[in-house]
Amino acid sequence: MPPSCNCIAGAFSSLRAAPALRTPLRNSARRTFASTHSSASPVLSRIIAARNTSYQLGIRGQKGDAAGSSQVQIKAFSSSTPRSALKTIEQVRARNKGGPFNITAAILFVGTAAGLWVYFTYEKERMARKRIAEQTKGIGKPKVGGPFDLVDHNGNRFTNEDMVGKYALVYFGFTHCPDICPDELDKMALMHDKVTEKCGPVLLPLMISCDPARDNPAVLKEYLKEFHPDIIGLTGSHENVKDVCKAYRVYFSTPKDVKEGQDYLVDHSIYFYLMDPEGDFVEAIGRNFTADQAAKVISDHIQDWEKPLKKDRWT
Amino acid sequence: MGWLPWGSSGDDGVKKTTGGAFESPSRSNRAKCYEARDAFFECLDQNNILDSVHTKDGIAKSKRACGQQNEVFEKNCAHSWVDYFKKQRVVNYQKEQTIKKIEAEGGEIVAPQLPTRGSS
Numbered sequence: 001m002p003p004s005c006n007c008i009a010g011a012f013s014s015l016r017a018a019p020a021l022r023t024p025l026r027n028s029a030r031r032t033f034a035s036t037h038s039s040a041s042p043v044l045s046r047i048i049a050a051r052n053t054s055y056q057l058g059i060r061g062q063k064g065d066a067a068g069s070s071q072v073q074i075k076a077f078s079s080s081t082p083r084s085a086l087k088t089i090e091q092v093r094a095r096n097k098g099g100p101f102n103i104t105a106a107i108l109f110v111g112t113a114a115g116l117w118v119y120f121t122y123e124k125e126r127m128a129r130k131r132i133a134e135q136t137k138g139i140g141k142p143k144v145g146g147p148f149d150l151v152d153h154n155g156n157r158f159t160n161e162d163m164v165g166k167y168a169l170v171y172f173g174f175t176h177c178p179d180i181c182p183d184e185l186d187k188m189a190l191m192h193d194k195v196t197e198k199c200g201p202v203l204l205p206l207m208i209s210c211d212p213a214r215d216n217p218a219v220l221k222e223y224l225k226e227f228h229p230d231i232i233g234l235t236g237s238h239e240n241v242k243d244v245c246k247a248y249r250v251y252f253s254t255p256k257d258v259k260e261g262q263d264y265l266v267d268h269s270i271y272f273y274l275m276d277p278e279g280d281f282v283e284a285i286g287r288n289f290t291a292d293q294a295a296k297v298i299s300d301h302i303q304d305w306e307k308p309l310k311k312d313r314w315t
Numbered sequence: 316m317g318w319l320p321w322g323s324s325g326d327d328g329v330k331k332t333t334g335g336a337f338e339s340p341s342r343s344n345r346a347k348c349y350e351a352r353d354a355f356f357e358c359l360d361q362n363n364i365l366d367s368v369h370t371k372d373g374i375a376k377s378k379r380a381c382g383q384q385n386e387v388f389e390k391n392c393a394h395s396w397v398d399y400f401k402k403q404r405v406v407n408y409q410k411e412q413t414i415k416k417i418e419a420e421g422g423e424i425v426a427p428q429l430p431t432r433g434s435s
Binding site: 175176177178179182214219222223226262263264265 | 399
């Protein structure tokens with residue numbers, strides 16, 4: 001280790017010495033420049049000489065390679081000058097006759113401005129939607145939604161896997177709901193029709209019952225056929241329904257043990273959840289949206305989707 | 316069975332379970348219920364009764380003035396719905412009054428919107 005230590009020590013000492021050495025040198029150089037050129041001249045002239053030789057060498061090399069081409073270039077340049085000058089003058093004169101503005105320029109200007117405005121407005125909206133879709137797209141585990149295991153209104157098993165490849169509109173409700181759910185389900189039917197008209201059959205309307213004690217598949221089937229034949233009703237055991245409600249962050253207050261024929265209401269959240277074809281949450285649509293507004297929001301998101309969508313009819 | 320003498324399983328009206336719930340909550344059943352509700356509420360409006368569920372006085376008054384409409388209402392709606400609508404009437408009235416009060420004071424009512432979407 002001693003040699004390396006010495007080296008570092010030496011480097012330090014030289015560093016320390018350097019500024020001390022430099023300052024007097026600089027000072028002396030300035031002094032010499034101010035007083036006479038003679039003291040600096042030998043070094044300077046040597047550098048200049050060296051530069052000159054290298055410059056000459058470079059030029060010589062270039063000359064040797066493309067002496068002919070440079071001559072041709074010069075010729076072409078010299079011969080074309082008058083012609084091009086004439087052309088531009090004519091153009092300038094022609095332009096000056098009509099002044100700097102003409103109808104074509106005006107139309108082009110306005111057209112470009114309008115085009116840009118339309119493009120930027122569209123892009124802005126698209127980016128805003130993309131941001132919403134990506135904001136809500138969970139990293140790792142999805143924040144809203146997730147796996148579930150339920151039974152559809154025909155009595156077949158229906159899991160989150162059955163949602164893959166299509167956009168899904170998920171609504172939580174119950175058949176004995178007095179006024180809000182029926183209104184919202186009517187709206188859902190309208191939304192579904194509008195979206196299907198615009199984007200094809202790529203939206204899967206789901207109604208998950210928060211009241212599994214009363215809403216068995218048969219009841220759901222009877223209930224939903226009055227709204228839209230495409231709406232799929234889902235129910236299941238109390239535990240499974242509780243799990244799906246938890247996954248979708250839906251509050252509900254279903255009593256666990258109910259007597260046969262008992263009458264009660266279920267408080268629950270009333271949002272439509274739009275889920276993308278990968279099962280990730282996109283956006284929640286509240287009651288303040290009309291069917292038209294909601295359909296527009298959904299179709300816009302569907303049109304933004306770049307990956308393949310299942311277009312076949314859901315069975 | 317039976318918190319009301321005309322309770323469930325009446326000859327006319329909607330089919331109900333022993334607990335007073337709809338047997339099948341179909342569109343036509345709902346329409347019948349809404350119709351009966353609106354008739355009852357109109358009667359309450361005419362008699363200047365707001366609350367027909369929370370106070371003893373209100374219940375007695377509403378039965379005296381709109382007993383017949385109340386009967387039809389109970390018959391055509393699920394027991395839980397009757398309760399819900401009667402309470403909703405009070406809540407809606409209070410909401411209306413609050414909005415009026417805020418507007419009279421020059422405040423602005425902004426409907427709760429989802430934070431994600433400002434446009435539409």
